[in-house]
Amino acid sequence: MRIGEVISQHLYPAVSRISLIVVIALGAGLFPADALPQVAARHGMVVASEPLAAEAGLGILKAGGNAVDAAVAVGFALAVTHPQAGNIGGGGFMLIRLAGGEAVVVDYREEAPGAATRNMYLDERGEAIADASMVGARAAAIPGTVAGLALAHKKYGKLPWTRLLQPAIRLASGGFPVSYDLAKSLRSESGLLSRDPESRRIFLRNGREYEAGEMLRQPQLAGTLRRIAASGPRVFYRGAIARAIAATMEKRRGLIRIEDLRQYQARLREPLRGTFRGDEILSVSPPSSGGVGLIEMLNVLEPLDLGTPNSFHSIRIIAETMRRAYADRAAYLGDADFSSVPSHGLTSRAYAAKLREEILQSRAEIPVQPGKPLPYESSETTHFSVVDSAGNAVANTYTLNGSYGSGVTVEGAGFLLNNEMDDFTTQPGVANMFGLIQSEANTIAPRKRPLSSMTPTIVVHDGKVQLVLGSPGGGTIINTVLQVLLNVLAFKMDIRRAVASPRFHHQWMPDQLVLEGWGFSADTIQKLEEAGYKLEYREHMGACEAIEIDTQTGWRFGAADPRTGGKAVGY
Numbered sequence: 102m103r104i105g106e107v108i109s110q111h112l113y114p115a116v117s118r119i120s121l122i123v124v125i126a127l128g129a130g131l132f133p134a135d136a137l138p139q140v141a142a143r144h145g146m147v148v149a150s151e152p153l154a155a156e157a158g159l160g161i162l163k164a165g166g167n168a169v170d171a172a173v174a175v176g177f178a179l180a181v182t183h184p185q186a187g188n189i190g191g192g193g194f195m196l197i198r199l200a201g202g203e204a205v206v207v208d209y210r211e212e213a214p215g216a217a218t219r220n221m222y223l224d225e226r227g228e229a230i231a232d233a234s235m236v237g238a239r240a241a242a243i244p245g246t247v248a249g250l251a252l253a254h255k256k257y258g259k260l261p262w263t264r265l266l267q268p269a270i271r272l273a274s275g276g277f278p279v280s281y282d283l284a285k286s287l288r289s290e291s292g293l294l295s296r297d298p299e300s301r302r303i304f305l306r307n308g309r310e311y312e313a314g315e316m317l318r319q320p321q322l323a324g325t326l327r328r329i330a331a332s333g334p335r336v337f338y339r340g341a342i343a344r345a346i347a348a349t350m351e352k353r354r355g356l357i358r359i360e361d362l363r364q365y366q367a368r369l370r371e372p373l374r375g376t377f378r379g380d381e382i383l384s385v386s387p388p389s390s391g392g393v394g395l396i397e398m399l400n401v402l403e404p405l406d407l408g409t410p411n412s413f414h415s416i417r418i419i420a421e422t423m424r425r426a427y428a429d430r431a432a433y434l435g436d437a438d439f440s441s442v443p444s445h446g447l448t449s450r451a452y453a454a455k456l457r458e459e460i461l462q463s464r465a466e467i468p469v470q471p472g473k474p475l476p477y478e479s480s481e482t483t484h485f486s487v488v489d490s491a492g493n494a495v496a497n498t499y500t501l502n503g504s505y506g507s508g509v510t511v512e513g514a515g516f517l518l519n520n521e522m523d524d525f526t527t528q529p530g531v532a533n534m535f536g537l538i539q540s541e542a543n544t545i546a547p548r549k550r551p552l553s554s555m556t557p558t559i560v561v562h563d564g565k566v567q568l569v570l571g572s573p574g575g576g577t578i579i580n581t582v583l584q585v586l587l588n589v590l591a592f593k594m595d596i597r598r599a600v601a602s603p604r605f606h607h608q609w610m611p612d613q614l615v616l617e618g619w620g621f622s623a624d625t626i627q628k629l630e631e632a633g634y635k636l637e638y639r640e641h642m643g644a645c646e647a648i649e650i651d652t653q654t655g656w657r658f659g660a661a662d663p664r665t666g667g668k669a670v671g672y
């Protein structure tokens with residue numbers, strides 16, 4: 102498709118066609134947007150990180166389900182087809198905005214088991230025990246996904262629960278062809294997966310690794326899904342599946358017990374709300390830092406001239422804003438049900454004005470302390486976006502934390518458990534697997550939820566949903582969502598270009614600016630170095646799966662992130 106045709110399908114009321122052409126032409130040398138497929142639809146749209154799961158959601162929409170029904174079906178399908186992050190053994194956040202205006206967050210973040218203690222990952226000298234919060238059964242927190250999907254369906258779903266699990270059951274029992282990306286991911290995590298006999302058997306075929314195109318069948322997972330379809334979340338938290346989780350935990354010296362599962366509840370929370378240049382921003386409140394960080398940064402940037410996207414000027418202002426928001430994350434954020442989190446203060450416009458002044462005067466840089474180098478970012482965590490024909494919208498991000506979580510599969514039940522305990526402050530002042538320094542408010546306590554960066558977000562323009570988006574990427578998530586939002590709302594890019602555009606990331610500690618290596622000009626890089634930034638490079642950051650709606654015509658445009666193998670499907 103040619104650029105002219107793309108532009109004619111994206112009608113921004115406030116922006117002339119000419120200025121769109123200018124913006125697109127400026128970036129054209131770096132990433133060919135016309136190489137990306139345009140997915141436009143009149144009624145419903147699903148964008149997910151794995152095509153079969155996206156199709157499962159579309160099937161539900163076409164069968165008369167609403168956006169929440171489709172999201173539940175995608176959530177279960179990804180647990181089969183995208184085992185590195187899709188899950189029933191992890192947790193996440195679902196942001197729902199109904200066409201009538203009601204909005205809610207389903208918080209189904211995992212919780213620390215009752216026997217968890219503040220120093221459980223430290224040895225007698227107070228030193229971190231290597232990998233203890235990341236690998237094996239002790240790294241797992243109480244899973245929330247099944248409770249979360251069930252709560253969303255109970256409150257807002259239309260189709261019968263059993264119908265929503267059918268695609269996932271079919272994919273698990275009949276199998277599906279392993280994609281090139283999945284085969285590569287399984288191979289690269291074979292070290293983790295081979296530490297657990299069940300994971301080794303299911304995902305590595307006891308050493309005969311999957312090649313792309315071979316069928317992956319998961320009969321035990323199909324059985325688990327059939328049980329959940331027949332009996333609802335009860336069987337997972339109180340019945341046969343709960344017993345299987347507890348038995349695996351006892352055998353592998355993990356902490357989750359039947360009582361932990363029995364008491365777990367997904368919660369409904371108020372979305373965190375902000376505004377940016379007249380549009381309303383809805384995102385998630387603690388225990389995710391996503392909404393607070395995003396709104397804090399948007400408040401700082403709102404009145405500023407951000408110049409040309411990805412120019413030195415623009416990167417500097419945005420990176421300095423990121424640096425300050427992540428410093429606040431490290432200092433203040435945690436589960437607000439356990440300690441006081443100053444969300445209002447951090448997202449106030451007065452505070453943003455103070456930060457802005459500091460950034461513009463280029464003074465008072467935060468003192469540098471040593472941090473762990475940022476590890477390679479794999480595609481752990483996954484996001485999907487759904488819009489239905491009535492205008493209901495769902496932004497859902499969920500995760501096992503690291504790819505394949507703790508690496509432990511529940512015996513007889515065929516699903517992986519998370520390693521979300523690593524998202525707690527396991528040792529104050531010491532970085533987690535994403536290199537993030539964590540706050541005192543995020544120390545481990547029984548039944549507490551670890552601090553997340555997940556940032557499912559919806560933008561509302563003139564009372565109607567305009568954007569639905571989110572991303573994986575651990576500590577980089579908030580910055581990925583920020584940049585895609587700015588690309589649309591400030592730089593006036595269409596959604597494909599906004600998602601494809603190169604990304605950068607600053608998280609305060611370690612004090613470095615991380616760039617996607619392919620996306621920035623040599624001149625810009627030189628200026629950033631001259632300005633004193635320590636630059637690091639990464640192949641890619643995040644995988645934003647987004648939908649934009651033209652609020653005047655109602656057309657839906659889907660953008661699956663070209664960095665990974667996702668898909669946008671609509672009708």
Ligand code: GLY
Pocket residue numbers: 482500501502503521524552553554555575576578
């Ligand atoms: N486990 C990644 C996150 O919640 O941010």
